[in-house]
Amino acid sequence: MPRITYEGTAYECGAGETVLDCLTAWGIDIPSSCRSGVCQSCLMRAPGGGVPQAAQAGLKPTLVAQGYFKACSCTPTEDLSVALPDAAGLRLAAEVVSIEPLNPDIVAVRLRPARPLDYRAGQFIRLFRDAQQSRCYSLASVPQLEDVLEIHVRQVPGGQVSSWVHQELRAGDSVQIADSAGQCFYVPGQPEQPLLLLGTGSGLAPLYGIVRDALHQGHRGPVWLYHGSPTPAGFYRAAELRALTQTHPNFRYVPCLSEGDTPAGLRRGTVLEAALADQTDFTSWRVFLCGHPDMVSQGKLQIFLAGAASAEIHADPFLPSVSPAAAPA
Ligand SMILES: Cc1cc2nc3c(=O)[nH]c(=O)nc-3n(C[C@H](O)[C@H](O)[C@H](O)COP(=O)(O)OP(=O)(O)OC[C@H]3O[C@@H](n4cnc5c(N)ncnc54)[C@H](O)[C@@H]3O)c2cc1C
Ligand code: FES
Structure with missing residues (x-):
């Protein structure tokens, strides 16, 4: 079994156990949040190397070069010496x-x-x-x-x-x-590629940034944004988004009301239902999904089944933090 050395003490790491699970099981307080490799709250350093590649997926090259890794995604295969990062850095x-x-x-x-x-x-x-x-x-x-x-x-x-x-x-x-x-952002270079953006609640935040970034960079292909809310009061930045549809004819903004009666100007149904009703084939589209984890996981599957390549589907599920007690063993 690999041994993890932290602050001068070596701890045995069980088969299949992550560095985070191992150290927290020994009562050591390591900051963490999603425990699924997304949020980077659990960053640690292994100055001597030996970290499996998967534990550094998605980190900036500067962090990788300094030996940073995600403790929740690191299942060691050899002995490791680890440290918490210098917070100031x-x-x-x-x-x-x-x-x-x-x-x-x-x-x-x-x-x-x-x-x-x-x-x-x-x-x-x-x-x-x-x-x-x-x-x-x-x-x-x-x-x-x-x-x-x-x-x-x-x-x-x-x-x-x-x-x-x-x-x-x-x-x-x-x-x-x-x-x-995170990997959810607009990449210039294919200005004609159709873009589909689906978000619920505060999942509009990244999409509001991505849409404006794409249009500012001169994206010419269709840019379709669907924002979902269970109540009419939940829609926000709607006036700004409607104004963008006036200045950019390739931009479409669709607020989708998932519950109750539907006032004028709103679409009835979920963002996914609305998008799949408007377009059945998403081959060659780039897709962004942000917000509720259930919408994001269903959206990834259904838009993939509707033709989008998995490499073109970018998703940020707003995963809640997981307390160590609730974390999988
Ligand atoms: C990549 C990423 C991007 C994110 N971006 C945003 C963003 O732009 N805007 C935003 O508002 N949030 C965003 N989140 C979620 C955010 O990080 C927090 O999880 C959220 O604000 C709750 O934190 P909290 O400390 O208030 O709740 P906590 O104290 O962590 O949780 C309190 C309780 O509420 C539950 N809970 C936590 N989150 C939710 C939820 N979403 N739905 C239902 N129950 C929940 C927990 O399980 C717990 O029982 C993002 C998350 C990720 C991973
Ligand atoms: S990436 Fe490890 S806790 Fe979120």
């Missing part, structure tokens, strides 16, 4: 510029980082409530269009970080964020 201070309600549950938080952040619209940052607790929030801002970062935070009932954002955070406060990550 990975985190960045940011000032809260404004907090603005977007709908009854979601606020837009604008942040000015202490140094410019190298990011693409649609990627996510981590926002820290304190030294241990951080959550991922997708970037709705576009670096070429805005000089502040914008995230959309939905209040999750009883949620530790989203409640703090909604109830305690104020303009002028200083917070810590971690660098941008």
Whole structure:
């Protein structure tokens, strides 16, 4: 069995056990959130190497070069010596510029980082409530269009970080964020390729960034955005998106109401139902799916079955954090 050395003590790692599971089982407090390789909350370093490639999937090359890896995705095959990252190296201070309600549950938080952040619209940052607790929030801002970062935070009932954002955070406060990550962003080079964007709730945040980025970069192919909500009050940034349809005839915005009577201007049904009713063949489309994990997983499957190549389907399920007690063994 491989042994994991942490702060001078070696711990036996069970067969198939991840570094995160092993160390937390020994009572060591390692920050984590999604426990499924998405959020990068569990970054650790293995200065001597020996980390399986899968544990570094999706990390920036600069992080890979420094031996960073995701502890929740690292099932060691050999002895490893690991350390928590130097917080100062990975985190960045940011000032809260404004907090603005977007709908009854979601606020837009604008942040000015202490140094410019190298990011693409649609990627996510981590926002820290304190030294241990951080959550991922997708970037709705576009670096070429805005000089502040914008995230959309939905209040999750009883949620530790989203409640703090909604109830305690104020303009002028200083917070810590971690660098941008994620593969959900517009890549120029195929300006005629049709783009399909499906999002529910605050899943609009990355899509709002991606759409504006694509149109700003001169994307000429169809750009179809479907935003889903169970209530009419849940739609936000609708006026801005409708204005974009006027200036960009290739852009279509479809707000989809999944429950109740449907007022004029809204589509009845889920985003997936609406998109598949409008188009049955998504061969050669690039697809972005963000928001509720069930919508994202169903969407990946159904849009793939409707012809989209899996390499063209980019998804950010807004996975909740998992407490160690609830995490799979
Ligand atoms: C890549 C990525 C991008 C994300 N982008 C955004 C974004 O742009 N905007 C945004 O608002 N959120 C986003 N999220 C979700 C966000 O990171 C947090 O999970 C969310 O804000 C809840 O955190 P919390 O600390 O308030 O709740 P927690 O204290 O972590 O959870 C409290 C309770 O609520 C449950 N819970 C947590 N989240 C949900 C949920 N979504 N639905 C139902 N129950 C839940 C938990 O299981 C727990 O029981 C993203 C997540 C990921 C992985
Ligand atoms: S990537 Fe490991 S906890 Fe999210």
